[in-house]
Amino acid sequence: MKLPDAARFATICIHAGQEPDPTTGAIITPIYQTSTYVQEGLGQHKGYEYGRTQNPTRMTLEANVAAIEGGTAGFAFASGMAAIDAVLTRLQAGDHVLVSDNTYGGTFRLFEKVRRKFGLDFSYVDTANLDAIAPAITPKTKYLFIESPTNPMLAVTDIAAASDIAHRHGVRVVVDNTFASPYIQRPLALGADIVLHSTTKFLNGHSDSVGGIVIVRHDDDVEWMRFVQNAAGAILGPMDAWLVLRGTKTLPIRMERTNANTMRIAEYLAAHPRVSRTIYPGLPSHPHHALARRQMQGFGGLISFDVGSLDRAREVLGKVRLMALAESLGGVETLISHPAVMTHASVPMERREMLGITDGLLRVSVGIEDIADLIDDLTQALG
Numbered sequence: 001m002k003l004p005d006a007a008r009f010a011t012i013c014i015h016a017g018q019e020p021d022p023t024t025g026a027i028i029t030p031i032y033q034t035s036t037y038v039q040e041g042l043g044q045h046k047g048y049e050y051g052r053t054q055n056p057t058r059m060t061l062e063a064n065v066a067a068i069e070g071g072t073a074g075f076a077f078a079s080g081m082a083a084i085d086a087v088l089t090r091l092q093a094g095d096h097v098l099v100s101d102n103t104y105g106g107t108f109r110l111f112e113k114v115r116r117k118f119g120l121d122f123s124y125v126d127t128a129n130l131d132a133i134a135p136a137i138t139p140k141t142k143y144l145f146i147e148s149p150t151n152p153m154l155a156v157t158d159i160a161a162a163s164d165i166a167h168r169h170g171v172r173v174v175v176d177n178t179f180a181s182p183y184i185q186r187p188l189a190l191g192a193d194i195v196l197h198s199t200t201k202f203l204n205g206h207s208d209s210v211g212g213i214v215i216v217r218h219d220d221d222v223e224w225m226r227f228v229q230n231a232a233g234a235i236l237g238p239m240d241a242w243l244v245l246r247g248t249k250t251l252p253i254r255m256e257r258t259n260a261n262t263m264r265i266a267e268y269l270a271a272h273p274r275v276s277r278t279i280y281p282g283l284p285s286h287p288h289h290a291l292a293r294r295q296m297q298g299f300g301g302l303i304s305f306d307v308g309s310l311d312r313a314r315e316v317l318g319k320v321r322l323m324a325l326a327e328s329l330g331g332v333e334t335l336i337s338h339p340a341v342m343t344h345a346s347v348p349m350e351r352r353e354m355l356g357i358t359d360g361l362l363r364v365s366v367g368i369e370d371i372a373d374l375i376d377d378l379t380q381a382l383g
């Protein structure tokens, strides 16, 4: 099972970082559910000392996703939030981070309610508007933190162009690639310095694990992330690492189906008389459609649409049968949610309106069920 040097994406997903188990030949990396490792003599061990510091299942996942994203090393954490927080520990009090506005709510909360107390400064711009980036960079700016596409408005940032701007100012670029998945875009290849995921979503893909991962390319970032993962200790457990490893094997085939299903739903909703607006980067009506075509391989599994009012939204949510009313995204099953009441309730109403998160807006994370059943469900729910 030697991975060819020129192996392509789907092959990397299945094989990278994985060797048959040295003891038994098991083709699948076992769940090393152990807290410590017996040492042969003082100072003599097999490279494994303590479960927080090294775990073979976790390290296999880290090597796998590092290869998938094209980075030099990966570091797996207990959640996506823990991964984002670990990336912030690279900074010092007084440093500034420029962030895509309309970022994931949990990220906004971490930045504003936790890390600001420790002297970090954050400001928010529409990074989809490249002209807004340079004027917002200050001498203290250390990171440009990009999310693309965003939730739930699916704004797309030109990662290559934004990285150029940041690098001209000596600023490193961090991309939260959770919404796209590395099948759809690989930010490091576009110029970003650090990429991270909530593995809870597309990487695991089966709605049965919470986790996060950071992939880096520069030696100083590798060194720091290795240090802080052990020092702060928010590691991903072996059982979850194993689940995500199983998930990445089918990432390409799941994303192909996700892309195809979501495009079909977008076309269906865009033509539906009771839907006032359909937001999907794959539709020519989306303001960033041309960029999405260039930057992304397919347009992903998230789609938002407006049914006009909170009452109508409630009615549709009450009628869906196959689609489950739930937060989260990126699993094989289709989920539908109401951003204004569910994920974005903490965003003040004026700001929600400014961002376009109206009371009639619904968001679907499209799964890989048969498309005809999904369309049937929408048809009966929209009435």
Ligand SMILES: *Cc1c(COP(=O)(O)O)cnc(C)c1O
Pocket: 079, 080, 081, 082, 104, 106, 107, 147, 176, 178, 179, 197, 198, 199, 200, 201, 210, 211, 212
């Ligand atoms: C879910 C999510 C997170 C947080 O990840 P958790 O695993 O829930 O901690 C961060 N960013 C984005 C874009 C997400 O969708």
